Structures are given as C-alpha cells and as structure tokens.
Amino acid sequence: MGMGLDPGAIQAVSAASGVWDEDGCLDSFIRSKLTRSQVQRDSGLIQARHNTLRWNENIKPELQHLAAATPAGTSLVAIQRHVAVTLATWDAVWEEYLHPKWAEKKMRLHGAQEKVLERYFKLEEAAAVESQKRWGTRKQLVVFFANAGIGNRGGWGAKTVLQA
Template identity: 85%
Template sequence: MAAFIRSNLTKSQRHVAVTLATWDAVWEEYLHPKWAEQKMRLHGAQEKVLERYFKKLEEEAATVSQQRWGTRKQLVVFFGNAGIGTRGGWGAKAVLQAFLKVVERPNNGRPTDRLPGKVVTVDEVHTSRVSSAMNSPQPCEEVLDRSKPTRLAGWRPPAGQAQRRLMGSAWSRRFEVSVPGLMWCPWLDQTTPGDIGKWVDRDCDAALNLQRAGESKWRPLELCRWQNRGAAPA
C-alpha cells in the first residue's frame, strides 16, 4: 500500500512540475490571435451549413403544403428554448439565429413568392418525458372556463389530480442498460381494447410536444412547471 501511495505521489509531482514549466508557453499559444480568427471562420462555416439545411427544410415543407392545400402556407417552426450542451459543437443560440435568418426573411415582393415564416420559442420542460399521444385536457381542468385566453392567475391543480402522463425508458434485459432514445408510452386513460402501449422515439415525441405546446391556447398541464411540483420520477 505504501509503495502504491509513493508511486502516485511521484506521478503527481512530475505532472505539477511539467505544468509549471510549460504554463506560460501554453497560454501564449492559446491566446494567439490566429486561433480566434480560426474560430470566427469556423462559426461562419457552421452558419452557412445551417442556412442550407433550413432552406432545404423550408422547400420540402412548401412542397407538402402545395400538394395538400394547393398553396404555399406560412411555415411555423417551434423551437425549444432550453440550453443545449453541445460539447464544443453548435449551441442553441446559433441554431436559433440561423432559423430566424432563413425562416423569417422577407419575400421579394412577387405574388408567387413564399410567405415570411415564423419561429416560436417554446419551453422544453418535460417534453421528452411526457407522452404526446395522451393529449386530452386534464380532468381537474373541467372547472375552468376554457373560453378565457389563459387560466386563472395563480390557479394550480389540486394535489394528486394532475396526471403526469410520463413515459418509461426502454431497458435491455440482455445487457442490463437503458436503450438511448427509445421510450415506452402507456395509453392510460386513452386505452382501446387490446392496446396497452407502444414504443416511441424520444426526440420525435419531444418535437410533437413542442408543437402541441406552441399551438395550444393553454399550455398542456402535464407540460407545465409550478412551484413545489417536484421532479419527475426516474
């Protein structure tokens, strides 16, 4: 045990010595203007890639709109406003700016040109854990007047009467680990005979919930946050 401790101590001392010896040189190189210029060029390239992707997405949406309704309807994008940990990749702010630049750009004045689109930011809370298929109004909301533009100020669902409508993570019995991106969706109150649930894609379900929340006059209760609600169970 003593030999193990002496070995680790020696390695730590060598690491500290090398760090102190190279500290000034490392930071001098790190702060060199050429790296800042490279970051700026990389940011510009990323923005162009995002713009091309969103323009392609807009063209595909316009084609579907033309086929279904005979006209190019306005494109509305629902964007989750939570921060994204990209580990050095594209941040949520950069993606949002690219969306705004492409989707909300003005048309060129010709009658056949596209309508300027719209980007709606939506709170992402609970969207990946809650089932998008179970989307009927909560029973505890029956006492509220749904003709109003918003719920009553300060209204909170009675304790235990708001259904969470949560999905469960998929679990591999063979490898004893969770399966990334796959969720089990129970049907709960919307059960039909012989239909007990289904597997769903986590990101697809979250996207449907973003759309549902963005289009709703009242944000769905299971997607709301309020004080003392508590975290969703694992």
C-alpha cells in the first residue's frame, strides 16, 4: 500500500494498494482519495462557513464599521477612531457573539477534521488487513509526504510507487 500525504493541501490523502501475481509483478492496483473538499464537507466546515455568513448578517453594519476603522500603523488619530468605533459597536457585536449557537458551532467543529481522517484511515487499514488475509502476504506501507501525490499528474505514479 502506498500513501501520499500533502499537509499543505489541508490534509488531502491519496492511497493506492496493489495486488501482485506469483512472479512478483504488479497485477492490479486500487486507488482511493480523500480530497480536502471531502474533509471540509464531512467535517462540517462548509456548513459552518455558511452559518457564519448568515449569522453575521444581523451585525453586518457594525462589522463593516470595525473593518473600516482598523488602526493601521501607529497614527494616534487611527487608534482613537478604532477605539471610538469599537465602543460604538461593542454591545451589538457581543450580543450576537454571546449567543449559544456560536459556542455550539465551535464544539461541533472541534476535532471534526481529525475524525474524518481517522475514519478514512480505518477503512484503508481494513482493506489492507483483508488483502493480507486473502493473499497471505505481509502488509507493506509506503508513505510520502509533501508534494508526493499518487496519481498521473505530478508526484509519483501509483504503479511505480507500489512496484518500488
């Protein structure tokens, strides 16, 4: 089994497992992929982003005023303006952000990406164990980090990785 991990691509994983014939030549291989969009969808990140945008509509003017009054640089006037806008919008912003829905959202997302990856690796491990039972060979795992995808475009070719 060969597996490519790309931490820069938000935990995208490519895996390939092979079947060899009696002569030691690669007979066939199976590829599976967990894309970053699958991780985001399955962990609830996309829905959370939509909820955040929808919930922030209640305080959109306050957030726009805060964004416009950021104290860029060290100008005393900019800092005073930022403090004034912060004080003017404080009650409305915190009334919204102290609503329990925000805390519930954070709790739902806590560890969600790790759970998605854990489920994926358990499926891969189960496939490797089943292959080991069927073919009576020991499991071998080759792991590639960074830009080492197992595919046709870039990185290592799946057949090459598994033959190695």
